Amino acid sequence: xxxxxxxxxxxxxxxxxxxxxxxxxxxxxxxxxxxxxxxxxxxxxxxxxxxxxxxxxxxxxxxxxxxxxxxxxxxxxxxxxxxxxxxxxxxxxxxxxxxxxxxxxxxxxxxxxxxxxxxxxxxxxxxxxxxxxxxxxxxxxxxxxxxxxxxxxxxxxxxxxxxxxxxxxxxxxxxxxxxxxxxxxxxxxxxxxxxxxxxxxxxxxx
Ligand SMILES: C[S@@+](CC[C@H](N)C(=O)[O-])C[C@H]1O[C@@H](n2cnc3c(N)ncnc32)[C@H](O)[C@@H]1O
Numbered sequence: 664x665x666x667x668x669x670x671x672x673x674x675x676x677x678x679x680x681x682x683x684x685x686x687x688x689x690x691x692x693x694x695x696x697x698x699x700x701x702x703x704x705x706x707x708x709x710x711x712x713x714x715x716x717x718x719x720x721x722x723x724x725x726x727x728x729x730x731x732x733x734x735x736x737x738x739x740x741x742x743x744x745x746x747x748x749x750x751x752x753x754x755x756x757x758x759x760x761x762x763x764x765x766x767x768x769x770x771x772x773x774x775x776x777x778x779x780x781x782x783x784x785x786x787x788x789x790x791x792x793x794x795x796x797x798x799x800x801x802x803x804x805x806x807x808x809x810x811x812x813x814x815x816x817x818x819x820x821x822x823x824x825x826x827x828x829x830x831x832x833x834x835x836x837x838x839x840x841x842x843x844x845x846x847x848x849x850x851x852x853x854x855x856x857x858x859x860x861x862x863x864x865x866x867x868x869x
Pocket of ligand 1: 667670696697698699700720721722725747748750769771775780
C-alpha cells in the first residue's frame with residue numbers, strides 16, 4: 664500500500680465535490696483513470712456506496728498498490744484494478760464498453776503526462792460515458808493563458824524541466840477537447856492549494 668501525501672490531503676475535498684454533484688440515490692458505474700496508489704478510490708467507495716468503482720492505472724507498481732488497498736478495505740463496490748493507458752483509444756481500456764459509465768474521475772494526471780494522455784482522456788470519456796454522464800478532473804490549471812499564483816508558475820516550470828511534454832494545461836484547451844468529444848464544461852470548483860475540480864458533462868445526445 665503506497666501512500667501519497669497529496670492524495671491524503673485532497674481526497675476529502677474531492678469527495679465533497681462528488682457528494683455535491685453526483686446522484687446518491689441510484690446505482691452508478693464509475694471509472695477512475697490513473698488511480699495512483701488506490702487511496703482515492705477506496706476513500707470514495709467507502710463514502711459513496713451506490714457507486715461501483717473501476718480503478719485503473721498505467722503504472723504496474725501502482726496496480727499492485729491499488730490491489731493492496733482493495734485487500735485491506737474489502738470493499739464490494741471496488742472492482743479489481745485494470746491496466747489502462749489513457750493515451751490509447753477506449754477500445755484498449757480493458758473492455759470498458761461505450762456509453763456504459765455514469766462517472767469518470769481523473770486526479771492529478773493531466774499536467775504530469777503527455778498531451779496524448781489528455782487528448783485520450785477526453786476522447787475516451789466522450790465514448791464511455793452515458794449521455795449526461797460526468798467527467799471530473801482535478802489538478803492545477805492555467806486560465807486564459809495565465810498561471811497563478813507564483814507557486815503554480817514555479818510548479819509548471821519544474822514539470823517542464825522534468826519532461827517537456829508535461830505542464831499545466833489551459834482550461835480553454837480542455838474545453839475545446841471536451842467539445843470535440845461531446846462534452847461541455849458545466850462547473851469549475853476552486854479547491855485548496857490552488858487546484859480546481861473541472862466538471863464536464865456529456866451532452867444528452869451526440
Ligand atoms: C501524480 S500521479 C497521480 C496519481 C493519483 N491520481 C493521485 O492523485 O494520487 C500521475 C499518475 O498518472 C499516471 N499516468 C501517467 N501516464 C499515464 C497514461 N498514459 N495513462 C494513464 N495514467 C497515466 C501515472 O501512472 C500516475 O499514477
